[in-house]
Amino acid sequence: MKIDVIGGGPAGLYFALLMKKARPSSEITVHERNPEGVTWGWGVVFSDETLENFQSADAGTYEAITGSFARWQSIDTHFKGRVIRSGGHAFCGLKRVRLLDILEARCRSLGVDLRFGVEIEGPSSLRDADLVVAADGVNSRVRTLHAEYFKPDIEVGRSPYIWLATRRVFDAFTFIIRESRHGLFQVHAYPFDAEMSTFIVETDEATWRRAGLDTATEEESIAYCERLFAPELEGKGLLGNKSAWLNFRRVKCATWRYGNQVLIGDAAHTAHFSIGSGTKLAMEDAIALARALDSSGTVEEGLSRYETDRRVDVLKKQRAAEVSQRWFENIRRYAGFEPEPFVAGLLTRSRKVTHDNLRIRDAGYMLRVDRWFADRNGRAGVEPPPPPMFTPFRLRSLELPNRVVVSPMCMYSAVDGMPNDWHLVHLGSRAVGGAGLVITEMTDVSPEGRITPGCAGIYRPEHAAAWRRIVEFVHGNSSARIGMQLAHAGRKGSTKVPWEGDDEPLPSGNWPLLAPSPIPWSPRNQVPKEMDGADMKKVVADFVRAAGWAEEAGFDMLELHFAHGYLLASFISPLTNRRADAYGGSLENRMRFPLEVFDAVRAAWPAAKPMSVRLSGTDWLDGGFDPEQATAAASMLKSHGCDVIDVSSGFTTPESIPAFGSMFQVRFSDQIRNEAGIPTMTVGNVQSWDQINTILVSGHADLCVLARPHLADPYFTLHAAAQQKYYGAKWPNPYLLAAPRAPKG
Numbered sequence: 124m125k126i127d128v129i130g131g132g133p134a135g136l137y138f139a140l141l142m143k144k145a146r147p148s149s150e151i152t153v154h155e156r157n158p159e160g161v162t163w164g165w166g167v168v169f170s171d172e173t174l175e176n177f178q179s180a181d182a183g184t185y186e187a188i189t190g191s192f193a194r195w196q197s198i199d200t201h202f203k204g205r206v207i208r209s210g211g212h213a214f215c216g217l218k219r220v221r222l223l224d225i226l227e228a229r230c231r232s233l234g235v236d237l238r239f240g241v242e243i244e245g246p247s248s249l250r251d252a253d254l255v256v257a258a259d260g261v262n263s264r265v266r267t268l269h270a271e272y273f274k275p276d277i278e279v280g281r282s283p284y285i286w287l288a289t290r291r292v293f294d295a296f297t298f299i300i301r302e303s304r305h306g307l308f309q310v311h312a313y314p315f316d317a318e319m320s321t322f323i324v325e326t327d328e329a330t331w332r333r334a335g336l337d338t339a340t341e342e343e344s345i346a347y348c349e350r351l352f353a354p355e356l357e358g359k360g361l362l363g364n365k366s367a368w369l370n371f372r373r374v375k376c377a378t379w380r381y382g383n384q385v386l387i388g389d390a391a392h393t394a395h396f397s398i399g400s401g402t403k404l405a406m407e408d409a410i411a412l413a414r415a416l417d418s419s420g421t422v423e424e425g426l427s428r429y430e431t432d433r434r435v436d437v438l439k440k441q442r443a444a445e446v447s448q449r450w451f452e453n454i455r456r457y458a459g460f461e462p463e464p465f466v467a468g469l470l471t472r473s474r475k476v477t478h479d480n481l482r483i484r485d486a487g488y489m490l491r492v493d494r495w496f497a498d499r500n501g502r503a504g505v506e507p508p509p510p511p512m513f514t515p516f517r518l519r520s521l522e523l524p525n526r527v528v529v530s531p532m533c534m535y536s537a538v539d540g541m542p543n544d545w546h547l548v549h550l551g552s553r554a555v556g557g558a559g560l561v562i563t564e565m566t567d568v569s570p571e572g573r574i575t576p577g578c579a580g581i582y583r584p585e586h587a588a589a590w591r592r593i594v595e596f597v598h599g600n601s602s603a604r605i606g607m608q609l610a611h612a613g614r615k616g617s618t619k620v621p622w623e624g625d626d627e628p629l630p631s632g633n634w635p636l637l638a639p640s641p642i643p644w645s646p647r648n649q650v651p652k653e654m655d656g657a658d659m660k661k662v663v664a665d666f667v668r669a670a671g672w673a674e675e676a677g678f679d680m681l682e683l684h685f686a687h688g689y690l691l692a693s694f695i696s697p698l699t700n701r702r703a704d705a706y707g708g709s710l711e712n713r714m715r716f717p718l719e720v721f722d723a724v725r726a727a728w729p730a731a732k733p734m735s736v737r738l739s740g741t742d743w744l745d746g747g748f749d750p751e752q753a754t755a756a757a758s759m760l761k762s763h764g765c766d767v768i769d770v771s772s773g774f775t776t777p778e779s780i781p782a783f784g785s786m787f788q789v790r791f792s793d794q795i796r797n798e799a800g801i802p803t804m805t806v807g808n809v810q811s812w813d814q815i816n817t818i819l820v821s822g823h824a825d826l827c828v829l830a831r832p833h834l835a836d837p838y839f840t841l842h843a844a845a846q847q848k849y850y851g852a853k854w855p856n857p858y859l860l861a862a863p864r865a866p867k868g
Contacts, residue, residue, distance in 0.1 A: 124146060124148075124149045124150070124253045124254065124422075125149070125150045125251060125252050125253050125254075126139075126142060126149055126150070126151045126152070126252065126253065126254045126255075126256065127151075127152050127154065127243075127249040127252040127254070127255050127256070128151065128152065128153040128154065128255075128256045128258055129154050129243050129246075129249075129255065129256065129257050129258060129259045129264075129265060130153075130154075130155065130257065130258035130259035130260060130388075130390070131153050131154070131155025131157070131223075131227075131237065131239065131258075132155075132162075132223070132258060132260060132388065132405070133167075133222060133223070133226060133388070133402050133405050133406050133409075134258040134387045134388030134389075134390075134405035134406060134408055134409050135153055135155075135256065135258030135259075135387075135388075135409075136153060136223065136226035136227060136230055137184075137226055137405075137406045137409035137410070138256055138258065138387060138408075138409035138412055138413055139151050139153050139230050139235045140181065140184070140226065140229045140230045140233055140235060141180060141181060141409060141410060141413035142412075142413045142416065142417070143230070143233040143234060143235050144181060144233055145413055145414075145416075145417040146417060147233070147234070150236075151235045151236065152235075152236040152237075152238060153230065153235060153236070153237050153238065154238050154241045154243045155237070155238065155239050155240075155241065156240065156241060156242045156243070157239065157240070158239055158240045159227075159237075159239040159240075160220070162219055162220055162223060163286075163364060163365065164219050164286055164364070165218070165219060165286065165287075165288040165315060165319070165321045165364065166216050166217060166218055166219060166288070166313065166314075166315025166316075166319075166320070166321040167216070167217050167219050167222060167315070167399075167401075167402040168214055168215070168216055168217075168296075168313060168399035168402075168403075169192075169214070169215045169216075169217070169399075169402070169403060170213065170214060170215075170399075170403070173403045173406075173407070174188075174189065174215070176406075176407055176410055177406070180410045180413075181229070183229055184225055184226065184229050187225040187228075187229075188217060188222065188225055189215070191217055191218070191221050191222075191225070191316070192215040192216065192217055193215065193216040193217070193292075193314040193315055193316050193317065194213075194214070194215050194216075195212075195214055195216075195293075195294060195295050195296060195313070195314065196210055196211060196212060196213060196214075196295075197209065197210045197211075197212060197294070197295035197296070198212050198295055198296045198297075198298070198470065199293075199295040199296070199297045199298070200297075200298045200300070200462075200465075200466045200469060200470075201297070201298065201299040201300060201301075201355060202298075202300045202462050202465055202466065203300075203461075203462055203465075205462045207462055207463070207466045207488075208295065208488070209466070209470055209481060209484070209485050209488045210484060210485040210487075210488065211481075211483070211484025211485045212296065212484060214296055214313070214399075216313050216314050216315035216316070216320075216321070217315055217316070218315045218316045218319070219315075219402075221316070222402075243264075244264070245264055245265060245268045246265060246268075246384050252383065253383060253422055254383050254384075254385070254416075254422050255383060255384045255385070256384075256385055256387060256412070257384060257385065257386045257387070257390045258387050258388050258390060258405070258409075259390055260388070260389045260390060261372055261374060261389040261390070261393055263386065263389070263390035265384060265386065265390065266376065266386055266390050266391075269381050269384070272378065272381040273376045273377065273378060273379070273381060273386065274376060274377035274378065275374060275375070275376045275377075276374070276375045276376070276377075277372055277373070277374050277375075278372070278373045279370050279371075279372055279373075280370045280371035280372070280373065280395070280448060280452065281327065281328060281370070281452045282325050282326060282327055282328070282370070282371070282451060282452045283325070283326060283327075283328060283331045283336070283337075283368045283369065283370055284323055284324060284325040284326075284368065284369060284370075284371065284396075285323070285324050285344055285348070285363075285366050285367065285368050285369070286321070286323050286364075286366055286369075287321075287322045287323070287324065287345065287348065287361045287362060287363055287366055288319050288320065288321055288322055288361070288362045288363075288364070289312070289319065289320050289322045289356055289359050289360065289361050289362065290318060290319055290320075290359040290360065290362075291320060291355070291356050291357055291359035292314050292317065292318065292319065292320055293312050293313060293314050293320045294314070295313075296311075296312075296313045297310070297311075297312040297313065297320075297355075298310065298311060298312075298469060299312065299352060299355050300454070300465075301351055301352065302458070303330075303334070303351055305330050305333040305334040306326060306327065306329065306330025306333060306334070306455075307326065307327070307330060307454060307455055307458060308324060308325070308326045308330065308351060309324075309325050309326070309451065309454060310322060310323065310324055310325075310352060310355070311323040311325070311396065311397060312355075313399075319362075322348075322352075322361055323396060324348050324352075325451060327452070327455065331368065334347060336368060337368070339368075341363045341365070341366050341367065342363075344363075344366070344368065345361045345362075345363055345366075348361055349361050371393070371395055371396065371448065372393060373393055373395070373441070373444075373445065373448075374389065374390075374391070374392055374393045375392060375441065376391055376392065378430065379391045379426075379429075379430050379434075380426040380427070380429075380430055383422055383423075383426075385412065385426050385429065387405065387408040387409060387412055388404070388405030388408055388409075389401065389405065391408070391437075392404065392437050392441060393441075394440050394441050394443075394444035395444040395445065395447055395448035395451075397444070397447045397448060397450075397451055397472075398440075398443055398444045398447045398473055398475075400440050400443075400444060404437060404440055407433075407436075408433060408437075411429055411432055411433045412425075412426075412429045412433075415428040415429035415432060416429070442784070443473040443474065443475050444473070446472065446473050446474055446790075447472045447473040449790065450468070450469070450472035450473075451472075453794070456793075456794070456797045456798060457797065457822065460822055461495070463491070463492050463495040463496070463820075464495075464496075464820060464821060464822040465822075467481075467492055467817075467820040467821045467822075468821035468822055468823070471817050471821050472821075474785060474786060474817075477813045477814065477816075477817045478511070478813055478816035478817040478820060479813040479816070480813075490507070490508070492820055493507075493508040493509070493510065493511060493820075494508040496508070496511045496514060496819070496820055497509055497511075497514055500514040500515065500516070501514060501515045501517075502514050502515075509849055509851055510812070510816055510843075510847050510849055511526070511815075511816045511819040511820050512525055512526045512527060512812060512815045512816055512819060512827070512840075512843065513525045513526075513844065513849055513851060513852065514526065514819075515559075516559070516802075516825055516826060518680070518733035518735075518766045518767055518802070519730075519731055519732060519733045519766060520731040520732065521604060521679050521680060521732065521733050523559035523560050523604055523826070524559050524602045524603075524853070525557070525558075525559035525840065525852075526559060526815065526819055526825070526826050526827055527557070527558045527559050527560075527815065527826075527827060527829065527839070527840045527843075528558060528559065528560045528561070528562065528804055528826050528827065528828040528829070529550070529553045529554075529558045529560070529561040529562060529828075529829065529830075529833050530562065530806060530828045530829060530830035530833070531562045531563060531564050531565055531608040531682070531684075531737075532564055532830050532833075532834070533564045533565055533574070533578065533579075534546060534549060534564055534577075534579070535575055535577035535578065535620040535621065535622075536577055537577055537578060537579040537580065538576075538577075539570070539576075539580075540567065540570065540573065540578065540579060540580025540581070540582055540583065540586055541579075541580075541585070541586060541589055542563075542579050542586070542589045542590055542593060543589070546563075546564075546579065546593060547592065547593050547596060550563065550593055550597065550605065551593065551596045551597060551600065551601075552837040552838075553603075553833050553837045553839075554596075554597040554600070554601040554603035554605065555600055555601050555603075555837075555838075555855050555858075556833075556836075556837040556838035556839060556840055556841055557601075557602075557603075557838065557839070557840030557841040557843075557844065557852055557853070557854075558603050558833070558839070558840050559602075559603060559604065559826075559840075560603060560604050560605070560606060560679075560680070560826070561597065561603055561604075561605050561606070562605070562606045562607070562608050562680075562682060562828075563579065563590075563605070563606070563607045563608055564578075564579055564608070565578065565579075565608055565610045565612075565684055565689075566579045566580060566581050566607055566608055566609055566610065566669070567579070567580045567581075567582065567609075567610055567611060567612065568580070568581065568582055568609055568610070568611055568662075568665040568666050568668070568669040569582050569611065569662075569665045570582060570634065571616065571617075571634045571635060571636070571637070572610070572611035572612055572613075572616065572662075572665065572690070573612055573616055573617075573634075574612040574615055574616055574618060575618055575619060575620045575621075576620070576629070576632075577620045578612075581607070581609070581669045581672050581673060581676075582665065582668070582669065584672070586672065587672035587673070587675045587676045588676075590607070590672075590673070590676040590678075591675070591676040591677055593605075594676050594677040594678060595677065598677070600855060601853075601855065602853045604679040604680065605678055605679055605680075606678060606679060606680035606681065606682055606735070607673045607676075607678045607680075607681055607682070608681075608682040608683075608684055608737065609666060609669050609670065609673070609681060609682070609683055609684065609724070610683070610684035610689050610690070610691075611637075611662060611665070611666075611684075611689060611690040611691065612636075612689050612690065613636065613637060613638050613651065613688075613689050613690030613691075613692075613693050614636050614637075614638040614642065614643060614644050614648070614651040614688075614690075614693060614699070615644050615648075615687075615688055615689055616634070616636050617629055617633045617634050617636060617649065618648070626644060626645065626648070626777070627647065628647060628648055628649060633649060635651075635652060636649055636650075636651035636652065637651055637652055637654050637658055637662070637690060638651035638652070638653065638654065638690065638693055638699065639653065639654060639693055639694045639699065639700040639701075639702055639706065639707065639716070640653055640693075640699060640700055640701040640702055640707075641653045642699055642701065644688070644776075644777065645777050653702075659716060659719070662690070662720065663719060663720055663723050666683070666720050666723065666724050667723050667724060667727045670724045670727045670728050671727055673728075674727075674728065674729060674732075679732065680732060680733050680734065680735065681724065681728055681732070681733075681734045681735070682734070682735040682736065682737055682769060683717075683720065683721060683724060683734070683735075683736050683737070684736075684737050685717055685736050685737060685738050685739070685756075686737045686738055686739040686771045686772070686774075687737075687739070687771065687773070687774040687775070688774050688775040688776065691716070691717040691720060692739060692775060693775070694706065694713055694714075694715075694716045694717055695710075695713050695714060695717060695739070695748060695756065696713075696739070696742055696747055696748045696775045697713065697746065697747060697748065698742055698744060698746065698747045698748070698775055698776055699775060699776070700713050710752050710755055710756065711759075714756055714759055718759065718760075718763055721734075721736065721760065721763055721764075721765065722763055725763065725764050725765075733766035733767065734764070734765060734766055735765065735766060735767040735768065735769050735804065736760050736765050736768055736769065737768075737769040737770075737771055738753060738756060738757060738760070738768050738769065738770060738771070738795075739753060739771060739772050739773065739775065740753045740770050740771065740772040740788060740790075740791025740792070740794070740795065741753065741772045741773070741791060742772075742773065742775040742776070742779050743772065743773045743779040743780060743781050743782070744775070744776065744778060744779045747775060747776075747779070748775065750790075750791055750794050750795075753770075753791060753794075753795060754794055754795050754798045754799050755799075757795045757799040757801055758799045758800075758801075760801070761799060761800070761801040765801070766801075766802065767801065767802040767803065767804060767825070767826070768792075768795055768796075768799075768801055768802070768803050768804070769803075769804040769806070769828060770788060770791045770792040770795055770803050770804065770805055770806065770824075771788060771806050771807070772788050772791055772807070783808065784808065785808055785810065785814070786805075786807060786808060786809055786814055786818070787807045787808055788805060788806055788807025788808075789805050789807060789809070789818055789823050789824065790823075791805075792804070792805035792823055792824040793805075793822075793823040793824070796822070796823070796824060796825070797822065802825040802826075803824045803825055803826075804824060804825065804826040804827070804828045805818060805823065805824035805826070805827055805828065806828040806829075806830070808831075809827050809828070809829055809832075810829075810831075810832055811832075812843035812846065812847060814827075815827040815843075840852065841854060841862075844863075845862075845863045848863070850863065850864070850865040
């Protein structure tokens with residue numbers, strides 16, 4: 124087999140030697156446009172997991188690579204005059220030139236033909252090759268020449284950075300956060316041999332321009348950074364290598380192969396340097412490609428197997444890298460934090476490292492974080508400090524015993540809006556199960572405000588009495604508090620219950636629908652009436668009447684539903700509000716009617732009791748409601764007396780497709796909480812007590828709202844207490860025999 128590799132970086136060289144080792148008879152040539160010994164960048168980082176892959180792939184290079192490592196176990200964060208250290212992180216650094224030397228030497232020993240200073244215009248100049256491997260980096264010429272096949276999606280990051288080095292040898296992976304007169308800068312630094320460390324400086328574009336770095340030479344940029352980080356550099360200075368300010372480019376391709384051509388490494392995909400996975404991904408690509416080709420009968424079969432086997436793992440790494448990149452691009456959001464939550468957020472930013480994972484790595488560090496959180500949240504002096512999820516939270520006169528919330532979940536089990544024994548057991552069991560707050564399902568303020576005939580309501584006096592029975596059970600048998608979510612379905616109403624046909628209109632007995640604009644939910648659903656002034660007055664009155672009955676029933680909190688495409692949400696989204704009057708157009712106009720409802724309910728609801736709003740963080744569609752608008756809307760709600768925002772997203776139209784995943788909506792809660800300055804509850808596939816603790820100590824939310832985990836386990840919170848060996852949770856008296864006991868002494 125004749126194989127030509129374009130690009131002599133780690134991906135191309137490693138693939139060449141692995142393939143030559145697997146098939147010694149292959150004719151393999153590596154074409155590198157730079158002269159031998161010339162490379163960009165300083166050091167690379169590997170984890171223990173990556174090293175295991177290297178060891179199994181080629182013991183010779185593994186031994187040479189590991190023998191050249193600088194190793195460290197800690198992460199240091201310099202912030203607001205303090206250095207916080209977290210231990211237990213096994214990392215290795217290596218000089219990039221040294222890595223290339225090792226790979227080049229191994230290639231030559233196996234008979235790979237290395238050609239430096241050779242510019243390959245493209246695969247067309249390698250017509251006799253059986254396989255062309257494009258390892259030509261983020262600016263891949265091969266990918267560009269055949270963009271119509273590879274379909275690259277390239278997204279440019281928002282934060283300029285410059286890749287430098289220093290002779291100060293750090294003994295940990297080091298983050299330095301420095302406020303200058305121009306703005307906030309951050310450093311990613313780590314050792315890569317016994318004499319030097321990588322020193323990447325990053326900032327936002329506005330700060331970069333204010334500092335004059337957009338027009339600075341390499342020497343001027345280095346001088347600026349040396350002055351700014353002089354205390355940490357300890358007189359060692361900074362070094363460049365044709366260093367320029369860049370914006371990271373995230374590359375994704377629809378496919379990595381075309382004919383006999385295949386992309387690997389940065390040519391196929393990139394991962395932000397903040398998780399140190401670029402070289403790791405490139406070399407693991409090389410391992411996967413060599414193995415796939417060696418185990419396949421044809422090149423085509425091998426390339427297909429390579430992409431199938433490799434793509435999911437790459438996408439996972441890219442997802443983590445994108446989350447990490449987003450954290451650093453929004454670092455200004457956390458500048459007002461105390462060091463403890465700031466560092467916790469930095470360490471857990473990619474969601475791959477969690478509160479419990481950090482505790483396993485460094486129990487002393489996490490004990491200090493938990494103690495800080497307890498001290499700030501009503502458990503000062505308690506030793507050992509409780510897990511963050513078991514600290515109280517106050518909203519006006521309401522104090523919740525912990526941070527776990529049972530999400531509003533439609534049961535579709537009412538008759539003419541009347542809650543029954545199902546609702547008693549559903550809500551009561553989860554309150555007994557230890558949650559701090561349970562919230563009723565979407566409870567409709569009028570018969571025509573229901574989604575389905577099975578939806579719960581509070582539009583008749585007898586509804587209030589039925590709800591009181593449930594409230595009294597919760598108050599009498601648990602420490603939980605209970606809130607009611609009030610809503611009107613709008614254009615999403617008059618449909619079957621989901622198990623009979625999701626969003627399908629009723630075969631008979633349909634009721635008229637209201638909406639800001641006469642846009643049906645889908646072509647099969649009825650066209651709603653565009654609301655006029657009389658309709659608006661009636662809806663406001665319905666909400667106020669429902670709030671009065673909720674107070675009679677004894678609820679501790681009210682939540683208004685401004686999300687998921689229901690009536691009030693459909694006023695807020697530009698996708699569903701096409702009005703030309705004072706209730707359409709700008710965000711202020713689109714918020715007008717929802718705020719009128721909120722103000723009327725707030726005036727009717729006791730001042731001592733809190734109110735929340737479930738708000739969409741995004742419509743997940745271009746041209747729709749987005750996180751910036753959501754943050755502005757949350758600020759408006761705060762000014763009108765809203766106490767907490769319950770942040771969800773999506774379901775405004777059938778076309779929206781949320782990017783589902785673990786904790787996928789936490790970022791919207793984070794933005795609203797830390798930019799609008801209002802407490803938040805987060806939802807969105809939060810599944811475990813570890814995730815809850817992580818979200819809380821990182822400052823992403825104040826409460827965590829769980830749906831499916833509570834459906835599977837009504838006693839989620841009590842089980843979480845037992846699993847964390849926390850003995851302060853309140854178990855109901857009839858269940859005390861099952862409660863875990865603290866060890867004697």
